[in-house]
Amino acid sequence: MQDPNPLPWGAEDRFQAHFIVRKDAGRSSSNYTTRTKLTTQGHFAAKKILKVEWDGVGSLTKLLNEDSELNEMIAKQTIRDATIYVEPTEGAIRIRNKWKNHIDFGISEELFWIYDRIAGHIKKV
Numbered sequence: 001m002q003d004p005n006p007l008p009w010g011a012e013d014r015f016q017a018h019f020i021v022r023k024d025a026g027r028s029s030s031n032y033t034t035r036t037k038l039t040t041q042g043h044f045a046a047k048k049i050l051k052v053e054w055d056g057v058g059s060l061t062k063l064l065n066e067d068s069e070l071n072e073m074i075a076k077q078t079i080r081d082a083t084i085y086v087e088p089t090e091g092a093i094r095i096r097n098k099w100k101n102h103i104d105f106g107i108s109e110e111l112f113w114i115y116d117r118i119a120g121h122i123k124k125v
Contacts, residue, residue, distance in 0.1 A: 013101050013102055014099040014100065014101060015099065015100055015101070015102065015105040016096055016097070016098075016099050016100070017096065017097075017105075017107055018094050018095070018096045019094070019095040019096070019115045019119065020089075020092045020093070020094055020095075021092060021093045021094075021095065021119045021122045021123065022091070022092050023092065023093050023122060023123065024091050024092075025088035025093060028058070029088040030056075030057055030058055031057075031058030031059055031060060031125065032058060032060050032086060032087070032088045032093050032122065032125065033056055033057075033058065033086065033087050033088065034054045034055060034056030034058065034060055034061040034064065034085075034086045035054070035055055035056065035083070035084065035085045035086065036052055036053070036054060036055070036074060036082060036083055036084045037052075037053045037054065037055040038051070038052060038053075038079065038082055038083065039051035039052075039053070040079065047079060049074075049075045049076075049077070049079065049082055050075070051071075051075070052071040052072075052074045052075050052082065053065060053071075056086075058125070059125050060086065060121060060122060060125045063121045063124065063125065064118065064121055067117070067121065070114065070117050070118070070121075073110065073113070073114050073117075074114055076110070077110065077111065077114070080097065080098050080100070080104075081097055081108075081111055083097055083098050084096070084097050084114075084115075084118070085097070086118065086122070093122050095115050095118050095119065095122075097111075
């Protein structure tokens with residue numbers, strides 16, 4: 001017999017691509033925790049990114065803020081793709097962006113090179 005009042009939730013149509021950099025953060029996990037802070041102009045579909053800064057307390061944040069070419073590359077992305085999180089996990093550092101549905105899910109070539117450049121900075125720290 002089928003339930004006459006089915007629950008309104010179930011499997012979510014949301015995905016996330018995680019880029020993993022094999023590096024142990026050790027006790028300095030806050031050194032590897034950062035995210036983009038976007039300065040925007042406009043509303044809704046016309047919203048544009050004016051400036052990209054990294055928000056965190058460690059040396060990785062400082063390195064990322066000093067890389068103006070990287071921040072210009074990020075500023076050319078959509079708001080959703082420009083929102084990037086870097087956080088330590090067990091034995092690795094994860095780079096990710098916001099959740100996407102099955103239609104939006106994917107990584108452009110430009111976004112791949114942005115993540116690759118961030119990974120290079122992670123290895124320097």
